Amino acid sequence: RAVGAEGASGVATFTSSATGIVPRDLVLGRADTVVTTPSGPQAPEDSGLVDIVLRGAGGVRGTVQTVDGRPLANAIVGLSATGLAMRTDSAGRFLLAATPTGTWTLAVQALGYAPRQQPVDLVPGDTVAQVVALVRVQAMDTMRVRANAMARTVPGRNLADFDERRKMGFGRFLTQDDFAKAEGGNILNFLTSRIPGMRIADIGRRTLVSSRGPTSVSQRECPIRVIFDGSLDAAPLNLDSIEPSTIAAAEFYTLATLPFQFAFGGSPCGTLLLWSRW
Incomplete structure (x- = not known):
């Protein structure tokens, strides 16, 4: 994450090659905090919950697909740590509008595929295009998850x-x-x-x-x-x-x-x- 007098980036994760150093610029941007009440039924103890979403003048659109180019429907696409997320349509397309600007992490996951995170530079007044390819993974045995x-x-x-x-x-x-x-x-x-x-x-x-x-x-x-x-x-x-x-x-x-x-x-x-x- 980069912070400066002109703004800040989001938290971005980068992977370098095993044989060298990969330079990567971080773009500073801005975000506005929006507080909303969660929609849908809530348990009584949750009545005081609020959702914090970061908004701004940026945007990102694109397609989620398999490595051989087939579109992936119903994949979850979001910007990490912003509260912004959506599912892809039948053609694997997504659009996240009014996002913060700067460098952020685009996180994508779909059932049966390895999740992927990649940095994306969001600039004011523009909707950045991204294509995300997911790799299919072998199904695991059933596991039990306990929620906190x-x-x-x-x-x-x-x-x-x-x-x-x-x-x-x-x-x-x-x-x-x-x-x-x-x-x-x-x-x-x-x-x-x-x-x-x-x-x-x-x-x-x-x-x-x-x-x-x-x-x-x-x-x-x-x-x-x-x-x-x-x-x-x-x-x-x-x-x-x-x-x-x-x-x-x-x-x-x-x-x-x-x-x-x-x-x-x-x-x-x-x-x-x-x-x-x-």
Whole structure:
């Protein structure tokens, strides 16, 4: 993934040859976050679920086919980490419109075929054409799959997404085990002791500011933005009122490393995401 002043790319996976280095440019782009309510029947515990989809001025169309050129109908085509996906029609065709721009990963899968991922460069105002060929695989024996019901609840889904971002390693991350050690203590003191570059300031109330913010910004006037359970409240969050043991995870990003879905009104001094246990 590439991040710069002009935007960012998505996460793209590349495979080089066994005998050399393959150069690959990454295109920077932009994405807008759209929050929607899932359609279809939902279990009672899922009533608070929302879908986060990334949109933009790009687009990708094309065909999914076999290695000998036969079209594959009903294949699933999506852009990884955007929430955008669809199935191919009877001629193997697909169209993903209003996608983010920049370099992203086009992921394709179909029953009986090996899944494939390939990078695609999406540019504003254009629909990029792609042809994806899938290789047939030998059928496997029947396997039993157990689903994790917690992943469909709001906290479970938040933590599943947290784990995915932690694997990417772009921010600073604290887990439930970390917060359990601070039980009964002050969350501000705990966070400043575990995340470099944070300090406490009194701006009407005690809050977090960055000790490494831009030199053009007064540190007293540039608090770290705090997002609690994915929502940015209009009123500043009173961190002193939060018991550390109620927090399941935390992640901190600079403005340059902040994921797209949390980039609404980013602070130059950084963004702290807090996820509750319940």
